[in-house]
Amino acid sequence: MKRYVEVYKQCMYSAVQTASAYRMNFIVSSLITLIGNILFPLVTLLIYRAGTSFPGWSLYEVLLIQSVFTMSSGLSSLVFGGVMWTTMSHVREGSFEVVLLKPLNPLFYLVATTFSTESAGLFLGGAALFVFSAWHVGAIPALAWLQFAGMFFAGTAVLAGLSLMMAAMSFKWVGNSRISELADSVLSVGKYPLPIFPKAVQAAATMIIPVGMVGFLPASALLGRVGASDFAAILPCFVFLWAGIWVYRHMIRLYEGVGG
Amino acid sequence: MNRLKHNWRICRSVAAVTYKEWSAYRTHSLVSVIVGPVYFMVQYFIWTAVYGGQATLGGLDLQQMIRYFGATALIGYLIMDFADWNLSMLVRTGKFLTFHLRPVDHRSFALFQKLGHRFLGFVFEFLPCLLIFILIFGIDMRPASLPWTIVSVLLAFLMNFYVNYTIGLTSFWLVQSGGIRSAFMLVSGIFSGALIPLDFFPHWLQVTQLFLPFQYIAYMPAMVFTGHYSLGGLELSIPEAVGMQGAAVLVMFGCNELVRRRAMKQFTAVGA
Numbered sequence: 001m002k003r004y005v006e007v008y009k010q011c012m013y014s015a016v017q018t019a020s021a022y023r024m025n026f027i028v029s030s031l032i033t034l035i036g037n038i039l040f041p042l043v044t045l046l047i048y049r050a051g052t053s054f055p056g057w058s059l060y061e062v063l064l065i066q067s068v069f070t071m072s073s074g075l076s077s078l079v080f081g082g083v084m085w086t087t088m089s090h091v092r093e094g095s096f097e098v099v100l101l102k103p104l105n106p107l108f109y110l111v112a113t114t115f116s117t118e119s120a121g122l123f124l125g126g127a128a129l130f131v132f133s134a135w136h137v138g139a140i141p142a143l144a145w146l147q148f149a150g151m152f153f154a155g156t157a158v159l160a161g162l163s164l165m166m167a168a169m170s171f172k173w174v175g176n177s178r179i180s181e182l183a184d185s186v187l188s189v190g191k192y193p194l195p196i197f198p199k200a201v202q203a204a205a206t207m208i209i210p211v212g213m214v215g216f217l218p219a220s221a222l223l224g225r226v227g228a229s230d231f232a233a234i235l236p237c238f239v240f241l242w243a244g245i246w247v248y249r250h251m252i253r254l255y256e257g258v259g260g
Numbered sequence: 261m262n263r264l265k266h267n268w269r270i271c272r273s274v275a276a277v278t279y280k281e282w283s284a285y286r287t288h289s290l291v292s293v294i295v296g297p298v299y300f301m302v303q304y305f306i307w308t309a310v311y312g313g314q315a316t317l318g319g320l321d322l323q324q325m326i327r328y329f330g331a332t333a334l335i336g337y338l339i340m341d342f343a344d345w346n347l348s349m350l351v352r353t354g355k356f357l358t359f360h361l362r363p364v365d366h367r368s369f370a371l372f373q374k375l376g377h378r379f380l381g382f383v384f385e386f387l388p389c390l391l392i393f394i395l396i397f398g399i400d401m402r403p404a405s406l407p408w409t410i411v412s413v414l415l416a417f418l419m420n421f422y423v424n425y426t427i428g429l430t431s432f433w434l435v436q437s438g439g440i441r442s443a444f445m446l447v448s449g450i451f452s453g454a455l456i457p458l459d460f461f462p463h464w465l466q467v468t469q470l471f472l473p474f475q476y477i478a479y480m481p482a483m484v485f486t487g488h489y490s491l492g493g494l495e496l497s498i499p500e501a502v503g504m505q506g507a508a509v510l511v512m513f514g515c516n517e518l519v520r521r522r523a524m525k526q527f528t529a530v531g532a
Binding site: 184 | 285288292294295299301309310311443450455460461462
């Protein structure tokens with residue numbers, strides 16, 4: 001375990017060193033990500049500016065959902081964001097053997113070596129929006145913060161599981177750079193209040209592919225809008241992460257090393 | 261006349277070869293058959309909730325809004341382009357040099373490639389998604405005027421290409437135009453009207469859009485499809501709107517030609 005922590009620390013250090021070597025690229029990428037995040041809730045702002053709303057949700061409450069979503073995406077992208085692209089590249093070029101030959105768990109090796117410093121901008125942009133919207137929704141009790149923390153990490157686990165599943169898919173769907181769009185489209189459900197969707201979509205978004213946990217449920221916890229049944233949705237999140245790890249490891253066993 | 265015939269043959273050959281080349285990856289296009297309807301479903305429920313009891317928003321009723329998003333999604337499949345990325349890669353690697361040895365200039369070659377690539381998009385993205393929108397979502401996807409919609413989509417196709425190609429040309433100075441590309445995609449995503457109709461923007465921003473290329477890429481063809489165009493207080497009939505779009509494409513082509521000539525003087529043919 002200690003060895004793994006040491007390796008991870010070393011990889012993080014290398015990622016930061018790489019970013020500082022190409023600091024202009026790093027600054028520009030981070031800035032664009034940051035601005036992109038500021039503009040992300042623009043649709044929500046324009047909808048409320050037009051004098052309408054998501055029924056039962058104020059502007060700042062919706063912004064809170066979207067900020068939590070962005071923070072969760074940033075955190076997941078920081079740690080797991082590069083796994084899919086690196087896996088895809090190795091599989092296409094037939095060089096995944098190089099990963100398999102390393103004296104480390106291949107999944108851990110890929111996660112550690114693809115630490116994505118650019119995603120810091122995504123997390124920070126989300127955090128800035130989070131502080132702004134949380135400030136406007138009124139006092140939040142300590143218990144709500146505790147519930148939020150638990151749900152936030154469950155949501156990040158969902159994103160990690162989704163990243164691993166997409167990466168696993170690239171073993172069979174060789175060289176398809178559009179795989180990530182599948183995840184992005186499903187995740188778009190989690191950016192808005194779930195009650196606007198039909199019951200079937202709500203159920204799928206909390207129990208099957210629990211994207212509701214990425215933004216909506218943690219924000220609802222802060223707003224004191226969660227019931228006991230909502231906490232039951234935490235379990236499927238970790239099951240989803242476990243499923244992502246299992247599928248990825250299974251696909252490694254199927255890898256034939258011929259390239260695409 | 262012979263020259264025109266010759267160019268047509270080149271266009272047909274490049275488009276056909278690109279079609280065949282990308283047909284090998286046709287399942288990649290089929291991702292759109294899942295992604296497009298999922299995004300559309302999300303938009304459908306967002307706007308159904310937002311309309312609530314309101315009859316119109318931004319000058320559109322709910323049905324028109326749903327049709328608008330259906331149209332922008334479908335038009336996106338017909339005009340999708342990555343000429344900027346491609347050109348940037350050719351400049352960075354020095355492979356652009358090989359295009360100086362060919363009997364066709366790179367811009368025309370890239371345009372013909374796009375034609376072939378998007379014909380594939382028409383078959384594997386546009387048609388399946390159109391059927392899903394009509395048969396599963398029950399959306400009326402009949403354009404207000406088919407001929408004007410076709411002309412407008414063709415102009416949007418050219419506008420998107422020339423804008424992207426101009427972005428790609430910046431690689432002759434910057435070598436790596438990834439940052440500019442990302443920034444442009446970000447701005448274009450918002451101001452093209454693909455996320456929300458431009459009528460929702462503040463008045464001054466709507467007026468600004470009349471002088472920028474973004475609205476001619478998605479918003480205008482989608483509005484031509486719905487049969488009603490207005491922006492920044494300017495109400496135009498469909499032929500007038502398409503005429504304005506045609507003029508905008510000519511201006512963009514002029515800008516592109518200007519930048520292209522300067523870029524060719526900058527080209528050193530050694531790559532990065």
